[in-house]
Amino acid sequence: NAGVTQTPKFQVLKTGQSMTLQCAQDMNHNSMYWYRQDPGMGLRLIYYSASEGTTDKGEVPNGYNVSRLNKREFSLRLESAAPSQTSVYFCASSEATIAGVRETQYFGPGTRLLVL
Amino acid sequence: LAKTTQPISMDSYEGQEVNITCSHNNIATNDYITWYQQFPSQGPRFIIQGYKTKVTNEVASLFIPADRKSSTLSLPRVSLSDTAVYYCLVGAPYNQGGKLIFGQGTELSVKP
Numbered sequence: 001n002a003g004v005t006q007t008p009k010f011q012v013l014k015t016g017q018s019m020t021l022q023c024a025q026d027m028n029h030n031s032m033y034w035y036r037q038d039p040g041m042g043l044r045l046i047y048y049s050a051s052e053g054t055t056d057k058g059e060v061p062n063g064y065n066v067s068r069l070n071k072r073e074f075s076l077r078l079e080s081a082a083p084s085q086t087s088v089y090f091c092a093s094s095e096a097t098i099a100g101v102r103e104t105q106y107f108g109p110g111t112r113l114l115v116l
Numbered sequence: 117l118a119k120t121t122q123p124i125s126m127d128s129y130e131g132q133e134v135n136i137t138c139s140h141n142n143i144a145t146n147d148y149i150t151w152y153q154q155f156p157s158q159g160p161r162f163i164i165q166g167y168k169t170k171v172t173n174e175v176a177s178l179f180i181p182a183d184r185k186s187s188t189l190s191l192p193r194v195s196l197s198d199t200a201v202y203y204c205l206v207g208a209p210y211n212q213g214g215k216l217i218f219g220q221g222t223e224l225s226v227k228p
Binding site: 004035040041042043044045059090092104105106107108109110 | 150152157158159160161162165203217218219220221
């Protein structure tokens with residue numbers, strides 16, 4: 001049981017290049033999330049997926065696209081990377097069970113992205 | 117969405133009890149209060165969650181007054197390994213239409 005896994009761990013891009021960050025969870029969770037974390041700041045939600053086949057924007061979606069490929073996998077794509085997208089990206093998942101039951105998010109180890 | 121306010125940083129010594137208070141004046145009726153811990157170069161990790169009164173687990177206690185406008189995370193007898201950033205979140209599960217918002221967090225430094 002690996003929990004939430006992310007690939008790659010580290011990536012350097014040039015401005016304008018594209019790339020996809022991969023995330024997978026093996027906990028049979030319904031909800032998955034992508035966050036970014038900049039130095040000295042908390043996490044900001046980019047996109048989330050409440051269930052397979054659905055995605056919604058979070059706080060900072062501009063410049064990103066997502067795909068909920070199946071229940072396990074949720075990918076984040078940067079179509080044309082910009083230096084402002086240099087950050088650490090975290091994927092998370094949660095069971096998001098019945099109404100009123102607590103929501104605990106489980107996070108992956110993060111992907112460190114540097115855009116030059 | 118309820119905004120949270122917590123101290124930017126706190127210092128403590130090994131063996132002491134640490135209390136981190138979070139203000140959330142606009143908390144909604146169906147919001148839960150959740151605390152996460154984040155070590156450097158790692159993703160956040162769930163610590164504790166509550167709705168009202170007191171919740172205790174093997175790691176921490178969470179105190180929530182009747183008006184729920186604030187909450188206090190209590191870490192008993194901290195050690196050096198408790199040095200981390202602690203986030204207070206207020207929100208409801210997605211299936212209730214809510215989202216979780218991470219603030220800046222409180223950077224706790226435990227000294228020997």
